[in-house]
Amino acid sequence: xxxxxxxxxxxxxxxxxxxxxxxxxxxxxxxxxxxxxxxxxxxxxxxxxxxxxxxxxxxxxxxxxxxxxxxxxxxxxxxxxxxxxxxxxxxxxxxxxxxxxxxxxxxxxxxxxxxxxxxxxxxxxxxxxxxxxxxxxxxxxxxxxxxxxxxxxxxxxxxxxxxxxx
Numbered sequence: 609x610x611x612x613x614x615x616x617x618x619x620x621x622x623x624x625x626x627x628x629x630x631x632x633x634x635x636x637x638x639x640x641x642x643x644x645x646x647x648x649x650x651x652x653x654x655x656x657x658x659x660x661x662x663x664x665x666x667x668x669x670x671x672x673x674x675x676x677x678x679x680x681x682x683x684x685x686x687x688x689x690x691x692x693x694x695x696x697x698x699x700x701x702x703x704x705x706x707x708x709x710x711x712x713x714x715x716x717x718x719x720x721x722x723x724x725x726x727x728x729x730x731x732x733x734x735x736x737x738x739x740x741x742x743x744x745x746x747x748x749x750x751x752x753x754x755x756x757x758x759x760x761x762x763x764x765x766x767x768x769x770x771x772x773x774x
């Protein structure tokens with residue numbers, strides 16, 4: 609009889625261990641739910657041809673001015689409208705390099721000098737790439753827009769921007 613009790617307890621213990629293994633499996637632990645980052649219009653920006661006679665585009669823009677905003681940029685967003693952009697504002701004109709880490713959609717990155725003229729631009733920067741994309745010249749601003757817009761606007765080095773905050 610005592611052998612039967614031992615086998616019974618062993619079977620109960622084994623069953624309990626199997627129950628624990630399968631009951632805890634596939635349950636997320638410490639899941640943190642985050643809010644989706646959405647666009648907030650903070651100003652307007654216009655892009656002109658060099659002669660300033662031809663308007664190429666008008667955009668609603670969000671500003672990236674703080675250290676956190678400039679480091680995060682458009683990361684963790686799913687998309688952006690073609691009428692929207694993010695303008696990075698740096699304290700001084702200098703060389704800057706950008707990458708697409710944690711950015712889910714392709715961008716055109718427009719590097720703008722302190723005199724508001726376009727110094728260089730990078731078309732079709734690929735999502736999630738950690739390759740550095742350099743400004744080529746010292747710049748004070750960077751405008752990020754959806755990939756393909758620089759080509760659509762026939763953007764050229766020397767074209768100008770104007771922007772205002774709300």
